[in-house]
Amino acid sequence: MPATLLIYKDYLRSGRGADRATAALANALVARGHTVHVLTQQRLGDPLSVTFAPAVTCHRVPSERVRGTCLGFLNKLLLRGRLGEAILRGLPALDLMRRTSLRLQRAIAEIRPDLILSSGTNECVELTYAGPLPVPFIQLFHVYPPVCFRHNKYRRVERLKAALPKAAACQVLLPAFRDLLAPYTPAPVVAIGNAVDWPADEPLPDPASREKTIVYVAYFSKDKNHLTLLDAFARLRNAEAWTLDLYGTGTPAWERRLRAHVEALGIAGRVRFFGIVRTPRPVLLRAGICAYPSSVEGFGLALAEAMWCGLPCVGFADAPGVNGLLAHEANGLLARPGAEAFAEQLQRLVDDPALRAHLGTVAARSTRQTYAAPRIWQQWEDVIAGFLPENCDKTP
Numbered sequence: 001m002p003a004t005l006l007i008y009k010d011y012l013r014s015g016r017g018a019d020r021a022t023a024a025l026a027n028a029l030v031a032r033g034h035t036v037h038v039l040t041q042q043r044l045g046d047p048l049s050v051t052f053a054p055a056v057t058c059h060r061v062p063s064e065r066v067r068g069t070c071l072g073f074l075n076k077l078l079l080r081g082r083l084g085e086a087i088l089r090g091l092p093a094l095d096l097m098r099r100t101s102l103r104l105q106r107a108i109a110e111i112r113p114d115l116i117l118s119s120g121t122n123e124c125v126e127l128t129y130a131g132p133l134p135v136p137f138i139q140l141f142h143v144y145p146p147v148c149f150r151h152n153k154y155r156r157v158e159r160l161k162a163a164l165p166k167a168a169a170c171q172v173l174l175p176a177f178r179d180l181l182a183p184y185t186p187a188p189v190v191a192i193g194n195a196v197d198w199p200a201d202e203p204l205p206d207p208a209s210r211e212k213t214i215v216y217v218a219y220f221s222k223d224k225n226h227l228t229l230l231d232a233f234a235r236l237r238n239a240e241a242w243t244l245d246l247y248g249t250g251t252p253a254w255e256r257r258l259r260a261h262v263e264a265l266g267i268a269g270r271v272r273f274f275g276i277v278r279t280p281r282p283v284l285l286r287a288g289i290c291a292y293p294s295s296v297e298g299f300g301l302a303l304a305e306a307m308w309c310g311l312p313c314v315g316f317a318d319a320p321g322v323n324g325l326l327a328h329e330a331n332g333l334l335a336r337p338g339a340e341a342f343a344e345q346l347q348r349l350v351d352d353p354a355l356r357a358h359l360g361t362v363a364a365r366s367t368r369q370t371y372a373a374p375r376i377w378q379q380w381e382d383v384i385a386g387f388l389p390e391n392c393d394k395t396p
Helices: 017-031 070-076 082-090 097-110 121-128 144-151 153-166 175-184 228-233 252-265 279-287 299-310 339-351 353-371 373-386
Strands: 004-008 035-040 057-060 115-119 137-140 169-172 189-192 215-219 243-247 271-275 291-292 315-316 334-337
Touching: 004 017, 004 097, 017 299, 017 373, 035 097, 057 097, 070 082, 070 097, 082 097, 082 153, 082 279, 097 121, 115 121, 144 153, 144 175, 153 175, 153 339, 169 175, 175 189, 189 353, 215 228, 215 279, 215 299, 228 243, 228 252, 228 339, 243 279, 252 271, 271 299, 279 299, 291 299, 291 339, 299 315, 299 353, 315 339, 334 339, 339 353, 353 373
Parallel strands: 004 035, 004 115, 035 057, 115 137, 137 169, 169 189, 215 243, 215 291, 243 271, 291 315, 315 334
Antiparallel strands: none
16 A cells, blocks of 8 residues: 655665665665655765655754853753753753754654654754654664664763654564663564665676676774784785775775785785775676675675675674675685684685585575565555554464
């Protein structure tokens, strides 16, 4: 039954996994006959990092410009403690979160959706802070759930804990995450992974034709562990013909740090920086190995895409969101913590073409069976149907 659906994503600037997943979901739902609205606080002059289908309606409710203002400073000062937050709640005209929430709720009242999809934890708080929503909402977790409850800067954890029980349902990306979220909400928690919307019957390239490249597609940040990967790559033996290709970007300081580390390790001629890749599939179909040393992921969409393309992949065994996709010596390799252990698993693939071919084939088969777009979109349809007005007594 077609419905009017609203997806709220605070900003669509980075082009990273959450942005891409938001656009993919919106485009898929509108293609299935739903009326889809996307609500964002991004300003009109600020380009979106993703492309929506023409039938998706995008609404912008710009955030207030408060950085460096007395009002912004006052909010940050008061939000250092519970008493300060209580004071803000008693002075709604000064409470920036309440003002944001009221703007969003006015937009929701104009759109009149049947169901709201909240794309992140900040979004959950912003939507509900000024009061209950007029329709049910499903809370999406694009991250490993425990990270949402670790850092309480500006009372974020308390606010999330207060907002989360208001959700009609929650979605996590991997089955192992369901129990991690259950203590924070009485709502049902469903596991629906990210979709890989590429042809599931696309033949894999001949393993012998693949380039001798180790590829990593990831934003430059501490959690992505690029420094560890560089250390591991420098340890490889008899691998002079192999290059390490890094796709992604980050702050200028991070890129300078990585390039300096490459120089210090003496591998500058074999490490290549390619920046953001908008169409990763051709890159992944050419490459020989995927290294994915991230320490934590909500899902690891770039990893799933590499597996889809038949790449043998190496990750860390203790990395949530990576060990949920890779099974050691079944469809990939998992290393113990540290650069030396990671290098050992990479060395196995560099030395053994047959192992590369076998793991790549199994990785492609398992990923295409589980995360093919039609399968994922149908899972979303099943969840959404349970909260539409004609089925409001049902749960997913």
